[in-house]
Amino acid sequence: MSEADDGEDSIDVLESLNLLPENYEAASANTKRLQQQGKFLKIKDLKKTYDSGFVAVKGVNLAMYEGQIFALLGHNGAGKSTVISMLTGLIERSEGNATLYHKDLFEEMESVREFMGVCPQHDVLFDMLTPREHLDIFYDFKGGDPARKQSEIDSLISDVGLTIDKDKNAHTLSGGNRRKLSVSIALCGGSKIVLLDEPTSGMDLGARRGLWDMLKAYKRDRIIVLTTHYMDEADVLGDRIGIMASGQLMCIGSSLFLKNRFGLGYKLTLVKKHALLSPNVEPFLQTYFAGVLKQSEVRGEVSFVIPRNQTSSFRPFFEAFDTKLNDFDIKSYGVSMTTLEEVFLKINQELAPEVFGTPEKDKTSDRNTLKESGLTADSKLALSIGHSTFRTTDLSVSELGSPNGVSQRKRMS
Ligand SMILES: Nc1ncnc2c1ncn2[C@@H]1O[C@H](COP(=O)(O)OP(=O)(O)OP(=O)(O)O)[C@@H](O)[C@H]1O
Ligand SMILES: [Mg+2]
Numbered sequence: 001m002s003e004a005d006d007g008e009d010s011i012d013v014l015e016s017l018n019l020l021p022e023n024y025e026a027a028s029a030n031t032k033r034l035q036q037q038g039k040f041l042k043i044k045d046l047k048k049t050y051d052s053g054f055v056a057v058k059g060v061n062l063a064m065y066e067g068q069i070f071a072l073l074g075h076n077g078a079g080k081s082t083v084i085s086m087l088t089g090l091i092e093r094s095e096g097n098a099t100l101y102h103k104d105l106f107e108e109m110e111s112v113r114e115f116m117g118v119c120p121q122h123d124v125l126f127d128m129l130t131p132r133e134h135l136d137i138f139y140d141f142k143g144g145d146p147a148r149k150q151s152e153i154d155s156l157i158s159d160v161g162l163t164i165d166k167d168k169n170a171h172t173l174s175g176g177n178r179r180k181l182s183v184s185i186a187l188c189g190g191s192k193i194v195l196l197d198e199p200t201s202g203m204d205l206g207a208r209r210g211l212w213d214m215l216k217a218y219k220r221d222r223i224i225v226l227t228t229h230y231m232d233e234a235d236v237l238g239d240r241i242g243i244m245a246s247g248q249l250m251c252i253g254s255s256l257f258l259k260n261r262f263g264l265g266y267k268l269t270l271v272k273k274h275a276l277l278s279p280n281v282e283p284f285l286q287t288y289f290a291g292v293l294k295q296s297e298v299r300g301e302v303s304f305v306i307p308r309n310q311t312s313s314f315r316p317f318f319e320a321f322d323t324k325l326n327d328f329d330i331k332s333y334g335v336s337m338t339t340l341e342e343v344f345l346k347i348n349q350e351l352a353p354e355v356f357g358t359p360e361k362d363k364t365s366d367r368n369t370l371k372e373s374g375l376t377a378d379s380k381l382a383l384s385i386g387h388s389t390f391r392t393t394d395l396s397v398s399e400l401g402s403p404n405g406v407s408q409r410k411r412m413s
Contacts (some may be wrong), residue, residue: 025257067238306335
């Protein structure tokens with residue numbers, strides 16, 4: 001039995017070792033069963049110092065579970081690909097160990113590779129082979145069951161969206177289709193641990209959505225690790241999300257946890273009937289939400305940020321506001337939650353300012369408005385870059401303090 005598999009370390013304790021307690025959410029209780037069955041990947045104190053002396057990964061502790069997708073996020077150069085390259089054996093680790101399915105990943109790399117699939121950040125394909133031929137070869141490399149070979153390859157080609165291009169040489173494939181092929185190679189031949197480094201980069205929107213559905217279906221009996229710069233992708237796919245900066249994990253948790261921890265609150269968006277917003281609106285909002293702040297006014301829409309601790313006022317606010325819409329010349333309104341983009345930017349700003357500093361000119365204007373708003377510099381920064389994604393599903397009914405809260409909202413027209 002390997003060191004990392006000796007049961008001495010509680011996974012929760014291990015994962016939270018280098019994190020502030022408030023930046024860590026333990027995996028859900030049902031992962032305990034997976035832990036007992038060994039159906040997880042545990043990474044312990046993984047470090048990488050390149051020959052140049054640069055320390056790219058400074059001690060990563062993580063667990064990823066079967067049936068789940070772990071989304072690893074981070075700025076350019078954060079160390080995501082270095083972590084993945086070490087786990088696949090492409091580059092040598094400097095320190096640390098990892099276990100999965102009762103095996104020591106580094107000591108038993110040969111046998112682990114039989115059930116490991118990798119989609120590297122940059123496609124490594126054979127120019128003169130077609131997608132079908134690639135899958136044919138990799139299926140055999142991985143020692144996949146010959147009886148299931150054709151049906152699995154057919155399904156992969158169809159699921160990933162390569163049916164039309166399945167017999168074209170790889171060097172003639174478009175960038176997005178090369179990515180699709182790399183992902184299907186990673187999934188083929190009985191891969192139980194699948195490492196996908198920016199799998200959807202270069203894919204069109206339809207292809208990305210298609211791949212999301214595919215990965216959701218394929219994660220059932222696999223451990224999937226995915227890096228991405230698309231926050232919506234991490235939000236949709238990541239059962240758990242880890243955000244790295246400068247070679248270290250800064251936080252781990254579900255999307256909702258991270259939004260609650262780092263988000264500013266809810267965004268109220270109003271659609272005006274006329275060009276000018278009624279001057280009575282802001283005072284009205286202030287009577288319900290202390291600290292409400294106007295975020296933006298673009299064309300017919302005005303957005304306000306409502307601090308998270310004010311959500312208990314949503315119910316009376318909805319009831320009163322619905323009767324005032326005509327007086328205020330408001331066509332409709334809606335509420336959305338903090339986006340993962342805001343979380344990502346805030347984390348980098350707060351925990352890794354050396355790589356994500358605020359531009360000087362923004363700092364000046366921030367300082368002026370901060371005095372008025374009473375918010376912290378970090379909150380204000382995230383506010384100024386907030387996106388306007390209207391997503392009713394983000395709003396938790398219980399957080400609104402009213403089972404009727406959601407239905408009382410008007411849908412945006
Ligand atoms: N062979 C190498 N020698 C020295 N430094 C390296 C080497 N390869 C990578 N690095 C450095 O290690 C750091 C982490 O790189 P890595 O590729 O892991 O980042 P990443 O998080 O995957 O970034 P991206 O989002 O841009 O893909 C970077 O600063 C990079 O310049
Ligand atoms: Mg990378």
